[in-house]
Amino acid sequence: MPRAEEMDQSLSAMASYGDGLKVKFITYGCQMNVNDVELVRSLLLSSGYVETDDVKEADIILLMTCSIREGAENKVWDELKVLRKIRRKKGVVGVLGCMAERVRHNLLTCTENVDVVAGPDSYRDLPRLLAIARCGSMAINVQLSVEETYADVVPVRKDKFSKTAYVSIMRGCDNMCTYCIVPYTRGRERSRPMNSILDEIRRLSDEGVKQVTLLGQNVNSYRDLSEISFLSANLAEPGVAPGFRTKYKPKRGGYNFLTLLDKVSQIDSEMRIRFTSPHPKDFPLEVIQLIKERSNICKQIHLPAQSGSNIVLDAMDRGYSRESYLELVHRIKTVLPNVSLTSDFIAGFCGETEDCHRESLDLIKHVVYSFCYVFPYSQREKTKAYRHLRDDVPKEVKNRRHQELAGAFRETALKHNESLLGTKQLVLLEETSKRSSEHLRGRTDGGVSVIINKYYNDGSGLVELKPGDYVVAKIISANSQTLQALTLQTTKLKDFENL
Template identity: 45%
Template sequence: MLDQKVHDESRQGEAYAPGVETVNEFAKKFYIESYGCQMNFNDSEIVASILQNEGFGATRNYEEADFILLNTCSIREKAEQTVRTRLTEFRKLKRGKPGMLVGVLGCMAERLKSKFLEEEKLVDIVVGPDAYRTLPGLIQEAETGQKAINVLLSREETYADINPVRLDSNGVTAFVSIMRGCNNMCTFCVVPFTRGRERSRDPHSIVAEARDLYDRGFREVTLLGQNVDSYYYINGEDQSTNFAQLLEKVALISPLLRVRFSTSHPKDITDEVLYTMAKYENICKYIHLPVQSGSTRVLQLMNRTYTREWYMKKVDRIKEILPGCGISTDIITGFCTETEEDHRDTLDIMEYAKYDLAYMFAYSERPGTLAARRYQDDVPDEVKKRRLTEVVSLHRRHALEGMQQEVGKTLKVLIEGTSKRSEEQLFGRTDQNRVVVFPREHYKKGEYVMVKVNDCTAATLLGEVVEPVEA
């Protein structure tokens, strides 16, 4: 499961409009909202590129759009409810604007295609994650009054030849997709059914995209995949590239280009990856390592393929090879049959790892998953919520303790933009992904600065620049 990573000072919320101003010569305008994971946001950038090549221009204002797209997420029930609400709002807008089309992309497309198209009549077009190239043809079909649909999954599609249009970009950080799909059959997750099997993208196209971003002034790329550690590409000459080798290739573009990645599956991250991270200063020392549960029994029900003891040893190995490495996680409370003892095991493993950042959710059964077919969702909602509250409370304490340990240190920060709280403040992130806010002075986004940390909250470090970093 690849969750959207946000911080206090960076893009927040489940939806966003394109950050590309509409160009007057475009005859038709499109508007995109994206929900859920980073992969969905990256997919929206691919779709924007396809549409712009077909003569559509992006707009921030959905009321002036000829074509509205919602890129959807099925990971949690809340995201689906939000999408339904938005589709209902857009249906009302359509009544006063004949000819406007509404489409659904992504993970909800295949599962709810019949309801959206026929039963509820909320959309005109439904497109799955592997069918974005067919979108222009589907639009033409929908313009004739037909319902247009393509949710076929592919074993080859990686969109490697498409240069994404950077939506709502800060000009400093960008996502680069390195693979699609997932082979892990975690019982709570719908991704293998909505995104298909794993396919790794040609490393040459990945490096070329990252180099182009660097040449255009971007200073950080995040390599994306449902499970980046299982990246493996073989070319026609039987030459292979694994994830550690890909990391090195991207890091070698320039020492000024920071490299991050997400998400890692604990069972697949290797010592080779960790040693590669240690070798290159510009590969950020930060790993998202979802645990999901601290109970071995629950982990087995989830089909996570590791035990709590094995996971704890992986945390030990990360800290041994990469001292000070930031670690974040995902945690689900109230999974099927979870007992109080299981819940205490989760709290215990949190005490052991002391995560810098955590994405914590109460379990919601997703139709079509293995868990929905095999297990009964038998933990009462009030118990799920109470356990989630305890998990959140413990994490907040750990997060604050971790931030307090940074006070007094001088840290290297990549400036990402203006703080949301004040035009006189800038913000950026450290190597370990911690958000830092400091006085603007004469510094600009995209620059590296050394910041002396004077204070903190549980989410943000507060400091002042003591010196810039030489280019």
């Protein structure tokens, strides 16, 4: 029987090299999870593993999971049952991400043959965990970190030819909204060093990427404290937006989101910059003004409201009232008259009455969002709402309110999109349309999806357009989700304002 020291050496050797074993990734949830898969892919490929798209030929199957709603977790449990039938205990199955953190004990004791459980801050440990699992034992690491940002890991994107990319700038969240599981599954808020972010975006620019979206649970509270100089420690602090409050003491010194956004926008004048998701409290006028001044920072702002009722907002502990939210919307629209606003809403939160619900419907109609994410409330263990509030809205009522909110949003989205009819829009072409190989799909500066013919006549003949091209497009048709447009000419981003 091998000694413990020999076993450790054997595991170390296995962890350092994957022996060409094939890994299949299955991703659920938000874009943060897609970005996390890019990190894991980088770590495993550098350890000798290879990727496959075929579940049946995979030696290892890793599920990147989401816990924000019950429905998201149910999809994973269903997938594990399917994998059990396909795999019949062969190979290694791992559950990564938020669900691994939240229900780790259930995963290890379930009958779906989960071999590896790894939380969002333990991806560096995956080679070792997989080595343990390959030896026939279960392996788990769900330790949360107050420092881990994976700043030195270069993400490996699945589609290396894509003209759009997502760049993580921070991890975790400190806001502790009563309904939200994120602080418990992704840990406390910490920011990636600014130089690491800028280096990644420069690499993406060199690779021909035309749009970068800065990612974080609350991007506007970004604060790089890794290199505090006298200058950075004495920078003026934009602070919390007027009428809003914060539940934690804001960090001071270092480089804030305003500084980061400023520097990112200067890397490549032909690269569009977007960011998601912010908290409304972190939208001081200085950030809005910078968006106005930089043509490559998209005039699209995601402004999660969650509810239009002060009663519900207070129960959610969001840190603002309906009135302060609308005042922020007014300030944004004053500086950015053509801004495209998007939002999140929860239907049927604890204590929500029909009057509260009507206030949310009214807010959606008043603001005129171009897009909204709307979900029925799903109670999550560990959250303050789970511990202290009653989930007292019946499921059928939640579902009805959900449908009514979605219907209200579709009306405002149609109104917003129809206002663009006949206008000329700068469209970045992103990919071939899923419905027709003869069309391309792109987005306006405001983030609305546009379908354009793959070919257009530039006056001397037909020209074939391709992903990564900027075009001046005339909007000829609109519904609540998509625009149809005619290409007038190709252009550069920096030249569009002068056309």
